[in-house]
Amino acid sequence: MVRPSAKVVLISAIGSGQGKTTTTAALARKLVKLGKTVRVFKTGPDFIDPMMLERACGSVVHSLDLWMVGQVDSERMLARAALDADVILIEGVMGLYDGNPSSADLARAFGVPVMAVLDASAMAQTVGALAMGLRDFGPVHLAGVIANRIASEGHAKMVAAAMRDIPLLGSLRRQEETLPERHLGLVLPQEVDRIDAILDTMASSLELDMQAWDALPDTSFELHEHASHHILQHASQAASLTGKTIAIARDAAFAFIYPANLECLRGLGAELVFFSPLADEAIPTQADALYLPGGYPELHARTLTQASNWLTSLHAAHVQGMPILAECGGMMAITEGLVDQQEQSWPMAGILPGKVIMQKRLAALGPQAWATSQGELRGHTFHYSRFETTLTASSHTTKHSTQHSTQQQGEAIYRNANVCASYFHAYFASNPAATAALFLRDAT
Template identity: 80%
Template sequence: MVKVSAKTVLVSAIASGQGKTTTTAALARKLLGMGKTVRIFKTGPDFIDPMMLERACGAAVHSLDLWMVGHAASQAMLAQAASEVDVILIEGVMGLYDGNPSSADLARAFGVPVLAVLDASAMAQTVGALAMGLRDFGPVNLAGVIANRVASDGHAKMVADAMRDIPLFGSLRRQAEALPERHLGLVLPQEVARMEAILDAMANELVLDMAVWDALPETSFDTSDIATSRNTSLSGKTIAIARDAAFAFLYPANLDCLRELGAELVYFSPLADQAIPLHADALYLPGGYPELHAQTLAQASNWLASLRAAHVCKMPILAECGGMMAITEALVDQQGQRWPMAALMPGQVIMQQRLAALGAQAWQTGQGELRGHTFHYSRFETSLNANSHTVKQATGQAGEAIYQDGNLHASYFHAYFVSNPAATAALFLRAVE
């Protein structure tokens, strides 16, 4: 077995909101400015943070997860990255020990040291106590700490003096211009005109102790050949994919999977009122923010007409979350305004202030289990009966409804295609005439 290595840390915290994404992006930009090559991964299912981190490092950000992605596939991606770059950064999810599997489980599974981001804005010496607790609770190999939102050099020194035997990698000042957020997390990077300037400013504000960084040993990964699917049942098929600010939630691995199955991928923008490409054999409507663009979508006559025609012609359609919202009769936005949608399915989607569903789930298909997750702030009121339901990974209880009408499949469930390429291929083939 050949081993490859790179400096690797899993960036985690005591909770969400501590600044993991900001710190990971700032660290990546700073290292790139030093001439290092950097690859970033994101722990668990996520769409928005990876887009931001991709802008920070200039390379696609893939998910690592012991359940959804799997141990073997996660290890293969880490080994591949270690053979290509100097540094691997893995942004954790929620708090270090939250979830099953947790970020700590991932770090231990691959021998990756943890770099804790701790918000020091309302404390000083207590940062040391929190770091010790994170290290010892699991335990994990805690490489050190980055203190976020420090107020001054004196504040940073108080934190450093309290760290005892835990290295302080650096500190990040309170940002005058932070990464903007909305109800599903950060905004999309293409929506922020000053994104590059913000990322560069964050990197400049990160004070990194290079002696501590240089002392961090490299992490080794075993290279392994994963038995890749030889399923090429989508060979010769063209899949049209909606891709713009309303339909942006796409795993890079899902696109890779479709290509490996033999499909040609073509993209179009419903927001620009582009019709589904005429030569497409199947349609993929991913999630995103249709609720923020409901008026534009409701007035996109070419897009709506092509969508209805595709359904009448029994084109295979997969509509996930935001994609499903666009094919109902109407979407009621957070201001209570009702916007007509494509009406391929009866009922309406209503946005709400509280979270409706979150978590890992699996869809039991005729080709086996297809894994993924759900995360949405809306509900679907419909007279339709579900064809089936996903299963919640945490409890085994019924999860999201799966609706089917001929070759149309729709659900709030976001599938991770690589977990079952055969099941994925079946969704894009004309199975019902």
């Protein structure tokens, strides 16, 4: 067993909207520019923030979560990152103590210090009170604070004076140009003009106390040299995908996919080929199965409607009995129709009866699990639409909660011939055997 180590901080806040992602991206880009090898992780289920953070640091960003990913696999990923990285940044989710498990739970599980991002735009000395509250409530090891949206040098000095025994590791000035957002979160980085220039400006605006930063201790992790990947540990239980080719839609309309899902499919032996429905590309002819991940079909409905090659190949694959997994946005794209945020109706592929209607209010959010024939497959849901259909659900996921003694019903799972569709986003590595079954003909 080896114990790799690196400088590690979990970046959290008192809640959403404080600037965690902006600060994490700015810090990652700044450290890279200083010659550091930086790896970034995201706490909890998320697709969009990791894409932005990957752009900032230059490396794939994986999810860490004590429930969905599991403590063993989370530590394995941290340990492997520590073999090569000088710095590991972990962006938290919501507020430090929100959720079960929370970001604080993850920090304590791995002995990782916390760095709090606090929005100082409407306060000064009170930032110190918030920092002490975050530290003492848990408690957690609070390594320091980065004050966000600082107005001036004098403002920063007032904040620093109020921190008492908590280091002010840095401050980030108010940004004239920020990372743009939409209903599910940040705009995808490939859709943002001048994204690298924005990240560079943010990094330059981050005043970092290098002496205090360098004084932060390293964190070590256990890495058993004989330990194999989670997928290989379950190989005897999983139907092999060796010799199978899985076509995966990947573009701005189908962008929500965990990097770990791709690793899981490859670990099961599958060859992956990617194509773009938005570019009117047909499903690759060598494909044995089709994966339509979530994304933003509602923002690209007109283009999808006119993509004749994509639609023709989809209907041919369906008629031929190709296994099709359609998650959230992927499901939306294969219904009969979609009503967008402007209440305009668009015909979709028509594989599933019914229509999807976008709404302003969040429809569902949170971790969920699907009890399959191969065991529990974990994941989450997050969407702003509803599916009106005559289909009867073949089963439902259950909501993950430690607050209720009885299980609460989650998302519907629709089975229609060779199609499996749901708003549920599965984290494949939580159950490789169940994952393999989704892409095999006549699997139960």
